[in-house]
Amino acid sequence: MEAAISRINKEGPSDARQVRSRNALTGALLELLEEKPFDQLTIREISARAGTGYATFFRHYATKEAxxxxxxxxxxxxxxxxxxxxxxxxxxxxxxxxxxxxxxxxxxxxxxxxxxxxxxxxxxxxxxxxxxxxxxxxxxxxxxxxxxxxxxxxxxxxxxxxxxxxxxxxxxxxxxxxxxxxxxxxxxxxxxxxxxxxxxx
Known part of the structure; x- marks a missing residue:
């Protein structure tokens, strides 16, 4: 069952560095959502928590909604x-x-x-x-x-x-x-x- 569901996920980046950056950004968002509402978060705040550069965010996502x-x-x-x-x-x-x-x-x-x-x-x-x-x-x-x-x-x-x-x-x-x-x-x-x-x- 888990294998079937895991195939449902959207295709993501395959490059190891890109995967690490994306995982860091999603992890940072999850942490920040435990602290404050989504509409109060900024991309700079998410990037800082992830330990990635501001420009790095936009290489993966166009917006924080994405x-x-x-x-x-x-x-x-x-x-x-x-x-x-x-x-x-x-x-x-x-x-x-x-x-x-x-x-x-x-x-x-x-x-x-x-x-x-x-x-x-x-x-x-x-x-x-x-x-x-x-x-x-x-x-x-x-x-x-x-x-x-x-x-x-x-x-x-x-x-x-x-x-x-x-x-x-x-x-x-x-x-x-x-x-x-x-x-x-x-x-x-x-x-x-x-x-x-x-x-x-």
Whole structure:
């Protein structure tokens, strides 16, 4: 499964120095997103944290939004790597709980990705990667085109997570997982793995 998902990632530079620079920039952005909102970050600040020159940034990315898009792609692939094996082997609630716990543990990053003006980028990337995944774990529904199920499921998941992270009320990952599973995932998965095993009973 991990090999299949790793192939989804966008093609990057192959030169070792370019790879190091790009990894440094993405790592710097991830660190800085834990400290302040994305819209308050500058390219100079990202470059300084990465230990690269200001001009080096523009050899890899035209804008800080392009860098964020790269980070979003990697984060989504990581999220899918964490949750899909659970879904394949267990209930849909176990998978949604793993997803929500991961997002909750990295809340600042996901707030930046989902509520800092990049939600559209993230939504499109989530759908793109989800379309590439194996679908043997899902129950076939004659009335639902498979691609529509993927688009709806991925899009609704992103929308629900964005709503959660924009709330001032303190919803736990388990509460959001219950809502996500009941509202989106279980109806799409169906069968044994779609049965409710959530905290609400």
């Amino acid at each position: 860098l964020l898009s790269d980070v979003a792609s990697e984060e989504i692939a990581d999220l899918l790597n964490r949750t899909l094996p659970v879904l394949h082997d267990s209930s849909s609630f176990d998978s949604t709980r793993a997803l929500c716990r991961h997002v909750g543990e990295h809340r600042n990053l996901w707030v930046a990705l989902l509520t800092g003006g990049a939600a559209g980028i993230l939504r499109e990337e989530f759908i793109r990667q989800a379309r590439e995944l194996p679908r043997d774990f899902a129950e076939v529904k004659s009335w639902l085109p498979a691609d529509l199920g993927v688009v709806y499921g991925a899009g609704a998941t992103i929308d629900l997570l964005a709503w959660w992270l924009s709330q001032h009320d303190d919803y736990s990952p388990e509460q959001i997982a219950t809502i996500l599973n009941r509202l989106v995932i279980a109806p799409l998965i169906g069968g044994e793995r779609g049965r409710m095993q959530d905290v609400a009973g």
